[in-house]
Amino acid sequence: MLLDTERGALTRALEIAGDPVVPLGPNPRVGCVLLSPAGEVLAEGRHRGAGTAHAEAAALAAARSADISVVGATAVVTLEPCSHVGRTGPCADALISAGIARVVVARRDPNPVAAGGIERLRAAGIEVELGIDEDLAAAAAALNRGWEHGLQHARPLVTAKIALTLDGRAAAADGTSQWITGPAAREEVHLLRTTCDAVLVGTGTARTDHPTLTARRSDGTLHPRQPLRAVMGTGTAPSLPAVDGAGEELRLLTHDPSAALETLFERGVRHVLVEGGPVVTGAFLRAGLVDELIVHLAPTLLGAGRPAVEDLSIATLADRLDLDLVEVAPLPSSGGPTDLRITLRPRPRTA
Amino acid sequence: MLLDTERGALTRALEIAGDPVVPLGPNPRVGCVLLSPAGEVLAEGRHRGAGTAHAEAAALAAARSADISVVGATAVVTLEPCSHVGRTGPCADALISAGIARVVVARRDPNPVAAGGIERLRAAGIEVELGIDEDLAAAAAALNRGWEHGLQHARPLVTAKIALTLDGRAAAADGTSQWITGPAAREEVHLLRTTCDAVLVGTGTARTDHPTLTARRSDGTLHPRQPLRAVMGTGTAPSLPAVDGAGEELRLLTHDPSAALETLFERGVRHVLVEGGPVVTGAFLRAGLVDELIVHLAPTLLGAGRPAVEDLSIATLADRLDLDLVEVAPLPSSGGPTDLRITLRPRPRTA
Structure with missing residues (x-):
């Protein structure tokens, strides 16, 4: 179940991921909001296209540069954190090393190369929440429907x-x-x-x-x-x-x-x-x-x-x-x- | 304001008026339900086309033949009781003579020849209620829309x-x-x-x-x-x-x-x-x-x-x-x- 603060954070994460400043194209749009155990927003991040930091890495970096501790925090993300080493390191590992305690995921990654992040997080003892309401799930699916279609149908x-x-x-x-x-x-x-x-x-x-x-x-x-x-x-x-x-x-x-x-x-x-x-x-x-x-x-x-x-x-x-x-x-x-x-x-x- | 029993009676009156056994054509379809002061249904009546009894007269006749007193009763009608003498006597007068205490009217009669029933009832000291909810008002209007159109546009x-x-x-x-x-x-x-x-x-x-x-x-x-x-x-x-x-x-x-x-x-x-x-x-x-x-x-x-x-x-x-x-x-x-x-x-x- 989602907490109200997490629902709010997910809405915000979807919003920053879909912002017009984020390019479309062959990379998914992803947003991440970090919440303190009390539900306060600690930092945000989004992916800005090929070669730039993933949303989770961007959020962690934002917290770091503001000297905010994220140990025990919750990461709310619009897409399953990746588990593969592409142009950037795997986000699942970054969340684990940062001491994140709970991760809310709006949508599973349909990309077989990148998927597996949820299992990796759970193996590290992090609580992963996948159950979100219908409207938010639909918004998360809509955000990258061209990208997902491309993965499935080339x-x-x-x-x-x-x-x-x-x-x-x-x-x-x-x-x-x-x-x-x-x-x-x-x-x-x-x-x-x-x-x-x-x-x-x-x-x-x-x-x-x-x-x-x-x-x-x-x-x-x-x-x-x-x-x-x-x-x-x-x-x-x-x-x-x-x-x-x-x-x-x-x-x-x-x-x-x-x-x-x-x-x-x-x-x-x-x-x-x-x-x-x-x-x-x-x-x-x-x-x-x-x-x-x-x-x-x-x-x-x-x-x-x-x-x-x-x-x-x-x-x-x-x-x-x-x-x-x-x-x-x-x-x-x-x-x-x-x-x-x-x-x-x-x-x-x-x- | 309508009582719940009156709302139920009006729904019923609309139903019997619109029944397929009632012919369409140049006469309006009208239904009438008589309620006791306690809200029990005493009798029903509907108009069955040119030359037959109006709904109010039919309901009063039904009560009479069942030896049921309607003194102090409420008449719930889908259309304003007529005040003119056509092939039948004016229904407003029939309701007054029968000792009806309150009349609920779903729709004013747009026919200038027949209208005036409400004023006649009120002049006789009968309480007339015209305020009904939107859905019932729409159903009452729909019931005779061809007839009303004919009156207005010939x-x-x-x-x-x-x-x-x-x-x-x-x-x-x-x-x-x-x-x-x-x-x-x-x-x-x-x-x-x-x-x-x-x-x-x-x-x-x-x-x-x-x-x-x-x-x-x-x-x-x-x-x-x-x-x-x-x-x-x-x-x-x-x-x-x-x-x-x-x-x-x-x-x-x-x-x-x-x-x-x-x-x-x-x-x-x-x-x-x-x-x-x-x-x-x-x-x-x-x-x-x-x-x-x-x-x-x-x-x-x-x-x-x-x-x-x-x-x-x-x-x-x-x-x-x-x-x-x-x-x-x-x-x-x-x-x-x-x-x-x-x-x-x-x-x-x-x-």
Whole structure:
């Protein structure tokens, strides 16, 4: 069971681990908070990406440099302390040597190379607590879902996002499409971009829409964390608009979603946001390479205009692409219509 | 404030008023429960349609025939007792003569001819309670929403129902469409039919789908209350399939939704369920004659096939038909994908 002070510390550890100053990419984001036996915060630490100290080591170092003793303290960590010697020493050993008495772990390390930290701690007589509440467990899982997906599948996690009307249109008959959805949905897309390593569009979208593919706040300023901007396809496409502080641009000269994901994975990308157009999104869906579909559904009807999804090579109803509903949430915008965010997971195709 | 016994009696009064044995149509559905000062149920009554006793009169008669005194009793009614002499005497007077001491009213009568019952009761020294909780008030309003709509607008309330995929398709590329939605959504349509006076389809749908337009239970048997079955349009169409116990069939030889509604209203219809196809639904939407749109959204993608909504005469995004979201609810079917029911109300067109 978690103490209230430990629950608070874990919330804080998740917060500092997920902070926008922490880079995404091929390393997990981890936070650590050290608590005195009385429940006071002694020190904090987080991992800041490849080659830097792990969260536990950072927290111990912070305590040391402030001359604070951590003997008998509790370490609250968002991920199982590692037991392997990588670019840094094993964190489990560091916690043991420091005299930590209890460790609260939000999530087991799914990486077989790094796992085993909990057993190592327990063997040293340290009490390890794994039972945390559902919300905190979900937050800990969400924090590194791209990283975990990469460990399991050796390719990035793919989220596809589409915006459409109730009747499935992405544009009106004359091609006008700005904006189908309201401000709340559009703001959400920018937040989503900050949680992904890369945003990907097709050359058609790059040509037609000139998207900046940046993550902006509602006041127009850039978010501190910007995704890599990938343009996929063999057609001609202009460079994306130059924006100070935007993510790097990457051209993927292929029509094959697998090949595109392989290149991105090699570059350290663990979570890609596919933002269209219909051709690219259709290619990823057809290939079974969409892990999560986020639909922004505008409560509006057009009765004509470009369909938002095309060419899935489905001729008859039995071949439909079914999805499991994960969540549906209204996105109210003041004065305007209330869009819906529908989160779904494509079912594995049986055919 | 309502006593607990009165809340229970009101729930019961709503239940008996809405019972399927009570016909829909141009008369309101009303229920009445008489309670002793100690809170025991003395008698019940409900209105069974034009020319029969009102609910209050029926309850008083039931008490009389069982030799139960109602002097000092409380009458709990779903609708304000009438004060006018129609085919029956005013119920307010009947309650006064019977010696009723208190009356709980769930909803004011919006009919100017019948209203005034509450004032009449109060003038006779009877305590009238109008404050009921939100859920009961909503149930009382829902009970007669077609009837109330008819009083205010002199035309039936129109609910349009469409079923489509996430990408707005009503059928796959080869025309297959059974079934886009799952069993839970389809069952819901049958329940919806029992709450409407008439179900309406176009001649195209009558020709292609041969719908029975009956309200069936999940075991296939017919619900006790069946809607009028209206087929609208000037095209040729076969008679609807003959089904024992099905509602009467009515041919509306017009393409004009207003004209169709006028005919239906004259026949006593106060709530119409428009079930398509796209041409008919489009005509009602275009004419601004849809009061409520119920979308059954299947979490599935087709990428091709017949759009569910067509021809709204909208050329550009600014002319879009916006709707207000009323409710969204998942409709889980065991094993299958979870459809969404999205209830919306078209916004008045500004153009």
